[in-house]
Amino acid sequence: MSNPKNPTSSPMSNMVGESWVTTKLEVLEDWAQRNSFWPFPFGTACCAIEFMSTVSSHYDVARFGSEVVRFSPRQSDVLLVAGTINDKMAPVLKKIYDQMADPKWVISMGACACSGGFYRAYHVMQGIDEVIPVDVYVPGCPPTPEGLIYGILQLKEKVLRDRRKHARHDAKEQSEPDKETIERVDAGSTV
Amino acid sequence: MSTLAPPSETLPEVSPAVSEETATDFTAAAADLAVILATGKFPAGSITAVPENAGLDQTTWIVDRDVLFDLAGELKTNPATRYDMLLDLCGVDYPDRAERFEAVYHLLSLPRNARLRLKVPLQEDDAAVPSLIAVWKGIDWFERELWDMFGIRVDGHPNMRRILCHEGFQGHPLRKDYDAARRWILTEDKIYQPKFNLSEGGDDLFERMAINIGPSHPAMHGTFRLMAILDGETITASEVEIGYLHRCFEKMAETHTWNQVIPYTDRLNYCSSFINNVGYCKTVEKLLNVEVPPRAVWARTILSEFSRIMDHCVCNGTTLVDTGGLTNFWYLFQPREEIYGLLESCCGARLTVSYGRIGGLSQDLPPDFMERSRKLLEMIPPLVADAEKLVDKNRIWIDRSVGVSAISGEEAVNWGWTGPCLRASGVAYDVRRAHPYDLYDTLDWEVPVLFGGDVYDRFRIRMMEIKESLKIIRQLLDRGMPEGPYIVDDPHVALPPKEACYTQMEAMIYHFKLVMDGIQVPAGETYQMVEGANGELGFYVISDGTGKPYRIKVRPPCFPIFSTFPRLINGGALSDAIATLGGLNVIAGELER
Numbered sequence: 001m002s003n004p005k006n007p008t009s010s011p012m013s014n015m016v017g018e019s020w021v022t023t024k025l026e027v028l029e030d031w032a033q034r035n036s037f038w039p040f041p042f043g044t045a046c047c048a049i050e051f052m053s054t055v056s057s058h059y060d061v062a063r064f065g066s067e068v069v070r071f072s073p074r075q076s077d078v079l080l081v082a083g084t085i086n087d088k089m090a091p092v093l094k095k096i097y098d099q100m101a102d103p104k105w106v107i108s109m110g111a112c113a114c115s116g117g118f119y120r121a122y123h124v125m126q127g128i129d130e131v132i133p134v135d136v137y138v139p140g141c142p143p144t145p146e147g148l149i150y151g152i153l154q155l156k157e158k159v160l161r162d163r164r165k166h167a168r169h170d171a172k173e174q175s176e177p178d179k180e181t182i183e184r185v186d187a188g189s190t191v
Numbered sequence: 192m193s194t195l196a197p198p199s200e201t202l203p204e205v206s207p208a209v210s211e212e213t214a215t216d217f218t219a220a221a222a223d224l225a226v227i228l229a230t231g232k233f234p235a236g237s238i239t240a241v242p243e244n245a246g247l248d249q250t251t252w253i254v255d256r257d258v259l260f261d262l263a264g265e266l267k268t269n270p271a272t273r274y275d276m277l278l279d280l281c282g283v284d285y286p287d288r289a290e291r292f293e294a295v296y297h298l299l300s301l302p303r304n305a306r307l308r309l310k311v312p313l314q315e316d317d318a319a320v321p322s323l324i325a326v327w328k329g330i331d332w333f334e335r336e337l338w339d340m341f342g343i344r345v346d347g348h349p350n351m352r353r354i355l356c357h358e359g360f361q362g363h364p365l366r367k368d369y370d371a372a373r374r375w376i377l378t379e380d381k382i383y384q385p386k387f388n389l390s391e392g393g394d395d396l397f398e399r400m401a402i403n404i405g406p407s408h409p410a411m412h413g414t415f416r417l418m419a420i421l422d423g424e425t426i427t428a429s430e431v432e433i434g435y436l437h438r439c440f441e442k443m444a445e446t447h448t449w450n451q452v453i454p455y456t457d458r459l460n461y462c463s464s465f466i467n468n469v470g471y472c473k474t475v476e477k478l479l480n481v482e483v484p485p486r487a488v489w490a491r492t493i494l495s496e497f498s499r500i501m502d503h504c505v506c507n508g509t510t511l512v513d514t515g516g517l518t519n520f521w522y523l524f525q526p527r528e529e530i531y532g533l534l535e536s537c538c539g540a541r542l543t544v545s546y547g548r549i550g551g552l553s554q555d556l557p558p559d560f561m562e563r564s565r566k567l568l569e570m571i572p573p574l575v576a577d578a579e580k581l582v583d584k585n586r587i588w589i590d591r592s593v594g595v596s597a598i599s600g601e602e603a604v605n606w607g608w609t610g611p612c613l614r615a616s617g618v619a620y621d622v623r624r625a626h627p628y629d630l631y632d633t634l635d636w637e638v639p640v641l642f643g644g645d646v647y648d649r650f651r652i653r654m655m656e657i658k659e660s661l662k663i664i665r666q667l668l669d670r671g672m673p674e675g676p677y678i679v680d681d682p683h684v685a686l687p688p689k690e691a692c693y694t695q696m697e698a699m700i701y702h703f704k705l706v707m708d709g710i711q712v713p714a715g716e717t718y719q720m721v722e723g724a725n726g727e728l729g730f731y732v733i734s735d736g737t738g739k740p741y742r743i744k745v746r747p748p749c750f751p752i753f754s755t756f757p758r759l760i761n762g763g764a765l766s767d768a769i770a771t772l773g774g775l776n777v778i779a780g781e782l783e784r
Contacts, residue, residue: 043413044436045780046461049505050542053531056524071409083413087377088357089435092407112438118454120372121439122364123356142542 040076045083047110073099084112219305220250280333282341322347329607440784448709457543463498468547474719487551502724510773522578551678592647607751610726616644622722709738
């Protein structure tokens, strides 16, 4: 938002009033993305019950912008795997992941999804990373809602970090460093 | 036995309720063999009773498989026996015996409140039993499981294929020579596709459509797969596929010590995990013949009832979500959060508590247990009432639930139903009343019964049971917390106190032995049940005297209930199927173990 003590008088502000922001498109996109994940809850077992707690009024994951639960892979960008995935479910999980559009991330919630947990057994996959890539592993059996929320916040960090990495990478290629814009948007202040 | 609602006019028949005079005796079946043999239909030697002094907990017969089918029919229809419900069927593998396998049937006679166990020994090279679907419909999935887990063929079964393991699986995992960690990969091409006949029944070919719902579908609760044929909006044929959460509980139990099994039991019905703890611990305590101290029994009863409330809240909450009432879900989750707080103060965990131990509890109750519980008693009723008020007279909810997927008491018994779903169909069977355990026979409470047998009554009965549970808890709190230890004082069963382990050699040795070798449970077998949140939760446990269970079979209440699903939804609208599923309270962890 522009500073009221120092109103800008550019042609732009004349057109759209005082509330305007300049930034790069990808930075804006990234800012929007990491503050409003639309999770696909792939809930199968006990962890799904704790996921329900997390979205319910007590813990209210809406505070972190991740409450718009979507059960269609086409409409979601975070695959939240909550519960044991066994060998019968594995092809289903893989298919759901493949159907999601980029950019997409995966949170593996709970010991079973991370590693098979204490089911070293004939029908249980020993971690979903056997079939799909995972961005954030949330430990616990099941994790507490606080743990899951922490995982979601970690994913936010990761999205930003990846973006910066890419930005640096792009910058090197273009030999035109432009970190400043990113930093400013990140700190909440805008031009 | 009181009923809280008058019989409705649409479903007049009322299955015989358990009368209190005949209650509580496992040996009620002792004289049945004479009755059966007196019919003259069975050749001498084909049925033998295990003598009473063999130390078994309930009447057990060894049955020749050639007479099994006729015997089953006779046991069900003979007015002197009337075994109207098949509770459980499981296999047991004894590789050292000449007859390697054993198929074990657990029967229950509701009118007589008698229990009977049938064992059918089978040779390895000819392991097959006749299908009993014609006698008890509820045996359907149990028979498929018998094939899946043990490779025991069931002759005459209409749909003999694997049920829990996937289609690419090789071998039969519960055989003793199967390696617990040997996995098989399922490839896309092997995934089961039902062969529906689209032109079957009816003439309107153009409107027919085959649809698949799930397993990754919110209305299927993430783990069930429904395949159906639709004629317009009406389901004309359907099939259910499960196994998407089969995580090998029974095999895991055989590879862990007795106390290590407790965390696995948490994850059966994870909506009310403490009840599973209690059920399992009671079974092993029965084998060990230890008496649980009064303080632990008191706490177990209270926490079981709190768990039941939690379970009913989540069941009713999700039923309403599935029918479009999201607000109720937020309301009904709040009591859960409050009860989580109590459980967390007891043992540190919210959901999967592992608070029970063989012989008592894992640790003492917190000092503010009474205070917290009393607060919960005040807090829960208004929250539940709020949620109830939202739908009580709600036109949409009533239209979608009254008369939907109704089932009569008699039919429900035939399908092996227990718990709230059965009581919503007019049968007042509750394990807490029929076979009282812990403190239930000393308390004043009622078994709510409704007669509609539909989605609406299954919802209402849970609301009524929440109130009964609160009544039970209130009485127990008024009695006061019994003093004394929270776990049995027996170093062969319970770990010695920590101070003693640090200061006394003997205590340290006991601790070491218990941790390294586990409890040494004497050889034997037993079946023990508790009233789980969705029905009779039974554990059939066999010990061979070592530190690990030889076989644990869980009698999952929702397994026979969910096998009825196609029968319930066929002929109804697709949206009715969605409304039905939530009210059955099928918990995948328990269903598939």
